[in-house]
Amino acid sequence: xxxxxxxxxxxxxxxxxxxxxxxxxxxxxxxxxxxxxxxxxxxxxxxxxxxxxxxxxxxxxxxxxxxxxxxxxxxxxxxxxxxxxxxxxxxxxxxxxxxxxxxxxxxxxxxxxxxxxxxxxxxxxxxxxxxxxxxxxxxxxxxxxxxxxxxxxxxxxxxxxxxxxxxxxxxxxxxxxxxxxxxxxxxxxxxxxxxxxxxxxxxxxxxxxxxxxxxxxxxxxxxxxxxxxxxxxxxxxxxxxxxxxxxxxxxxxxxxxxxxxxxxxxxxxxxxxxxxxxxxxxxxxxxxxxxxxxxxxxxxxxxxxxxxxxxxxxxxxxxxxxxxxxxxxxxxxxxxxxxxxxxxxxxxxxxxxxxxxxxxxxxxxxxxxxxxxxxxxxxxxxxxxxxxxxxxxxxxxxxxxxxxxxxxxxxxxxxxxxxxxxxxxxxxxxxxxxxxxxxxxxxxxxxxxxxxxxxxxxxxxxxxxxxxxxxxxxxxxx
Amino acid sequence: xxxxxxxxxxxxxxxxxxxxxxxxxxxxxxxxxxxxxxxxxxxxxxxxxxxxxxxxxxxxxxxxxxxxxxxxxxxxxxxxxxxxxxxxxxxxxxxxxxxxxxxxxxxxxxxxxxxxxxxxxxxxxxxxxxxxxxxxxxxxxxxxxxxxxxxxxxxxxxxxxxxxxxxxxxxxxxxxxxxxxxxxxxxxxxxxxxxxxxxxxxxx
Numbered sequence: 001x002x003x004x005x006x007x008x009x010x011x012x013x014x015x016x017x018x019x020x021x022x023x024x025x026x027x028x029x030x031x032x033x034x035x036x037x038x039x040x041x042x043x044x045x046x047x048x049x050x051x052x053x054x055x056x057x058x059x060x061x062x063x064x065x066x067x068x069x070x071x072x073x074x075x076x077x078x079x080x081x082x083x084x085x086x087x088x089x090x091x092x093x094x095x096x097x098x099x100x101x102x103x104x105x106x107x108x109x110x111x112x113x114x115x116x117x118x119x120x121x122x123x124x125x126x127x128x129x130x131x132x133x134x135x136x137x138x139x140x141x142x143x144x145x146x147x148x149x150x151x152x153x154x155x156x157x158x159x160x161x162x163x164x165x166x167x168x169x170x171x172x173x174x175x176x177x178x179x180x181x182x183x184x185x186x187x188x189x190x191x192x193x194x195x196x197x198x199x200x201x202x203x204x205x206x207x208x209x210x211x212x213x214x215x216x217x218x219x220x221x222x223x224x225x226x227x228x229x230x231x232x233x234x235x236x237x238x239x240x241x242x243x244x245x246x247x248x249x250x251x252x253x254x255x256x257x258x259x260x261x262x263x264x265x266x267x268x269x270x271x272x273x274x275x276x277x278x279x280x281x282x283x284x285x286x287x288x289x290x291x292x293x294x295x296x297x298x299x300x301x302x303x304x305x306x307x308x309x310x311x312x313x314x315x316x317x318x319x320x321x322x323x324x325x326x327x328x329x330x331x332x333x334x335x336x337x338x339x340x341x342x343x344x345x346x347x348x349x350x351x352x353x354x355x356x357x358x359x360x361x362x363x364x365x366x367x368x369x370x371x372x373x374x375x376x377x378x379x380x381x382x383x384x385x386x387x388x389x390x391x392x393x394x395x396x397x398x399x400x401x402x403x404x405x406x407x408x409x410x411x412x413x414x415x416x417x418x419x420x421x422x423x424x425x426x427x428x429x430x431x432x433x434x435x436x437x438x439x440x441x442x443x444x445x446x447x448x449x450x451x452x453x454x455x456x457x458x459x460x461x462x463x464x465x466x467x468x469x470x471x472x473x474x475x476x477x478x
Numbered sequence: 479x480x481x482x483x484x485x486x487x488x489x490x491x492x493x494x495x496x497x498x499x500x501x502x503x504x505x506x507x508x509x510x511x512x513x514x515x516x517x518x519x520x521x522x523x524x525x526x527x528x529x530x531x532x533x534x535x536x537x538x539x540x541x542x543x544x545x546x547x548x549x550x551x552x553x554x555x556x557x558x559x560x561x562x563x564x565x566x567x568x569x570x571x572x573x574x575x576x577x578x579x580x581x582x583x584x585x586x587x588x589x590x591x592x593x594x595x596x597x598x599x600x601x602x603x604x605x606x607x608x609x610x611x612x613x614x615x616x617x618x619x620x621x622x623x624x625x626x627x628x629x630x631x632x633x634x635x636x637x638x639x640x641x642x643x644x645x646x647x648x649x650x651x652x653x654x655x656x657x658x659x660x661x662x663x664x665x666x667x668x669x670x671x672x673x674x675x676x677x678x679x680x681x682x
Contacts, residue, residue, distance in 0.1 A: 020663070027664040039513045046511065052504045059500040061490045069483075075648070081482035083489075133670060134661035150661065157663055176662040180670055187671065188620070192582060210644070218619060218657040218672030224649070225615035226582075236486065241503055247641040251511045258660070261513075261602045262637075264533075265672070266652040274648050278580075279615035290486045298493035 004397035006319070006358040009327035017154050021146070021324040024153040025315040031259035032312065032368075039261070040251065050252055051372030054306035057239050058297065064206050064239050065288065071209030072286050075271035080287045085115035088233060088289045092117060092198065093124055095231055095285055101126070101195035104227075105187075107213070107220035108132040109200025110148060110309055111233045111289050113331045114344070117198075128198075129190050131219035133183050140167045146325030146333060149257050149311035154324050187219075197223030197281065201234045202308065203249055204286075207242045210270050211286065214253065214263035221265050230269075230281035236288050237305040249308065252370035257310035292344035300385075301378045304339045306371040313365035313375060319358050328355060335365035339378045342386075353391035356382035357398070418451035425449050508638035516601035522633035523680060529603030533655030534668060535676040541569035544625060544679055548574070548590060551675070553623050556590035559613040562627050565681060566592065580617040591617040595626035596650075598633045598678065599640045604654045605678055606640065608647040615649075624673040626653070627681050 010018075036043040057064060069079045080095075082088035088111070096104065104121070106112065106128055118139065121128040130139040134151035138144065141163050145151030152160070161174035169182045191197075199220050203212040211232055213220050224230055240249060246268075254260040273280035296305055314320045314334030325333030330341035330352060338359060342352040356379045359365075365375040386394025407413050425448055430441055494500070516525065527537035538544050544566075548554065558566060560578040570576060580588065593613060597606035605626045612618050618626070634640045644650055657672030668674045 024664050027660070039515065041510060041512075041514065049504055049506050049510070052501065055501040056503045059494060059497060062487065062494055065487060065490065081486050083482045083485040087482055131671065132661075133659050137661070150664075152661055153664075160662060176665045177667050179662055180659060180667040184669070184671060188585070191671075192585065208644075216657070217659050217670035219670070221615075221619055221651060222671045225619050236490075243644060244508070244638070244641055247508065247511055247638045248506065250641075251637060260654075261529075261533075262604060262652065262654045264654050264656070264658055266604075266654070268644060268650040268652075270646070270648045270650075272648060273615075274609040277609045277612075277615065277649075279582075280609070280649065288486070290482075290489065294486065294489035294493050297490060302493075 002392075002396040004354050004357060005329070005393070006323050006327045006354065007397060010323035013324060013327075016156060017324060018322065020156050021154050022321045024150060025147075025317075025321050028259035029315055032255060035255045035259055035261060036252075039255075046248065046252060047370055047372045050248055050370055051306055053240065053245055053248070054308075054371050055303065057241060058237055058302055058305045061236060061239075061297070064241070065236060068204055068206045068209060068239055069288070071206060072204075072211075075209045076284065077209065077271050078283075078285045080285060082287050082289045082291070085291050088115045088287055088291060089117050089120040091287045092231055092233070093121065093126070095229070096121075096126055096196060099195060099229060099283075101229065103127045103129075103190075103194045104196040104198050105129050105131050105191050105194040105223050106135075107197070107199040107215060107223050108135050108151070109198070109233055110331065111200055111235050111291070112198070113145065114291055115233075115289070117233075129187070129194075131187050131191070131217075131223065132215070133180060133217060136183060136187065137163060144326065147311060147314055148309050148332065148334075148336075154326065188222075191222045191226040194223075194227050196229045196231060197227040198231045198233070199223060201232050201238055201286075202253065203240050203246060204234060204238050205241075205243045205246060206239050208270065210243060210246070210268045212246060212250075213267045213269065214250075214265065216258070216260075216264045218265050221267060224267070224269070224281060225279045228281055229283045229285075230272075231285045231287065232269075233287045233289055236290055236293050237307075253308055253310055256312040256368065256370040292346050295346050296340070296343045299343055300381050301339055301343060303373050304336065304343070304375075304378055306373050307336050307340065308371055310370055312368040312370065316364040316368050318360060318362065318364075323358070328358070330355075335359065335375045335379075336373075339375060339382060342382060349385075350389065350391035350393060353382075353386035353389075353394040354396050356380075356386065357394070357396075415452070415455075418455070421449050421451035511638055512636045513601045516636045522600045522635055523630055525635075526598055526600040526603060526633055526678070529601060530655070530676075530678055531603070533603050535603055535655045535678065537678050537680070539680045541566050541679070544677065545569055545571070547677070548623065551623065553589035555587055556592065556621060556623070557588050557614070557617045558592040559594055559617075559627075561613070562592055562594060580614040582616055585616065585620050588617070588621045590623035590625060591619075591621040592625040592627060592679075593618040595628040595678065596632065596645070597640065597643070598628050599635075599637060599652070600633050601636045602654055604640075604652045605676075607651045607653060608645055609649040610645070610647050619672045622669060622673060623675040623677065624653075625677040625679050627679050630680060630682055
């Protein structure tokens with residue numbers, strides 16, 4: 001029986017990385033709860049509503065996508081469509097080529113992680129720099145983000161200080177404030193020299209074509225204040241029907257992601273800058289990216305397309321906290337990634353078929369989800385899919401249950417086995433030459449076998465049942 | 479060759495075709511997202527100032543207070559929106575250098591930037607900047623200190639009000655406190671790419 005890859009990864013994780021991820025994912029969790037439930041009259045109602053709105057969007061994309069295209073075009077935005085990662089990257093490159101642009105500054109976007117935009121552009125001779133502090137550190141470390149919102153949750157300050165030193169960003173200094181100031185000074189010159197600013201989008205309103213972008217650092221704002229051309233890569237599921245819905249989603253997003261009422265910079269972009277404004281893009285492009293989303297839409301797990309990438313499910317997940325984001329071997333880690341990544345992988349689903357098993361199904365991910373995605377249900381559906389398709393990784397770590405299944409599905413055999421089980425009480429189990437059993441029993445007592453006790457209790461209870469049920473029904477009216 | 483548009487739309491249509499019915503669009507009451515703290519607020523400025531302090535921003539009510547703050551920080555070279563400057567010029571001593579053109583070639587010489595806020599949101603301590611109202615996007619972002627000049631009448635109580643009143647401006651940005659990050663070990667550091675000090679100056 002092969003071990004699950006994620007278990008193996010967690011086992012081999014360096015202790016300081018484990019500590020960083022564990023502590024980092026717990027930060028803000030209490031404050032998140034307070035900001036949601038103390039501030040708002042009915043936070044749970046909001047989560048359900050937001051989920052219903054997004055589910056509506058997802059199930060009506062055939063109507064909304066042409067509508068949002070028209071709204072964006074009316075705002076003076078050029079709209080591109082990219083069916084896959086290659087098409088998305090090539091769309092970016094052709095915009096750059098048309099402008100003769102060779103330098104771009106990039107604000108955090110998960111879609112561009114999916115399409116591996118940065119290595120693609122680098123190979124094409126374009127200087128593409130991440131500006132979010134965490135993503136910048138990931139870039140100079142040739143690493144991958146391990147969290148949707150906190151990309152370097154797996155790194156400590158000493159590693160970062162060493163990286164800065166190696167990259168000519170000053171002598172070793174692991175004070176977080178010094179690290180931040182050095183990045184500020186270095187990146188400022190890059191923004192001002194860049195030709196194009198590239199971002200994602202948190203939401204796009206179908207009604208107005210407003211593209212909403214949130215950052216705390218102000219890096220996306222700097223991209224849009226210093227450069228003359230703005231490219232936004234947007235997953236096709238990012239739409240909300242009306243402007244007023246933005247009020248609902250913005251109230252949930254920052255609270256869920258970072259325990260803030262609002263993210264520091266919330267930008268509503270309705271096209272290129274106004275004529276009188278000296279700073280900012282004169283040209284704006286939106287690339288609507290599919291890259292596997294329509295496969296998810298056709299699946300039994302389309303609810304996952306509601307996701308607004310807040311990362312709350314990662315922060316509460318007992319598996320994520322132990323294993324870290326890289327254990328998920330894909331762009332999206334944690335519970336959301338365990339559903340989304342194998343589906344986005346399309347034909348390569350078997351390579352990630354173990355991820356839906358990396359969960360205790362405790363349900364915490366669903367409980368914190370601001371769009372109420374039933375993640376545990378989706379994980380179960382994907383486990384079934386993995387089994388149905390016979391993916392070897394879907395079986396990794398699962399004990400052989402065939403004999404048990406056979407027994408459990410034949411009532412007579414089951415009853416006989418329960419009686420036969422009593423024989424175990426007379427077996428000297430401590431003396432059996434089975435290493436696993438010996439190791440287990442070295443510290444524990446095997447409880448006495450009471451096979452059949454529940455059945456006889458239930459049988460007895462059944463006869464007393466109706467009266468009891470009647471009684472409990474009457475009680476509240478007394 | 480089919481375009482990306484046709485490919486995506488046809489994939490979407492065939493993915494949705496088997497659905498017996500589509501999820502309806504729910505309506506919702508704006509009240510649901512209004513913070514308890516904002517209900518029956520006595521005075522929008524008082525609530526705004528309290529919430530702005532809550533996100534480490536600085537509410538001020540007179541040019542004199544602003545001069546004291548800038549003087550104490552040693553920030554004596556800055557930018558001011560040419561339309562705002564006539565109202566503030568008299569308050570600035572000659573030891574300050576204030577320019578009314580923001581020169582991006584000398585971006586780091588500007589220690590403070592004074593621009594107009596088109597509006598504010600009391601319940602979150604948020605300043606609303608627009609392209610039409612902000613003379614320079616960079617001047618409101620690059621200097622260490624950003625001062626947004628705000629009129630009392632322009633303060634919304636809550637987020638739904640501010641969303642409903644989103645202007646037809648190509649760019650609206652809500653600023654809630656100084657620029658910040660917690661990327662390094664979850665430790666809060668202010669002034670990452672934008673201002674480390676965010677001021678709202680009330681001018682009646």
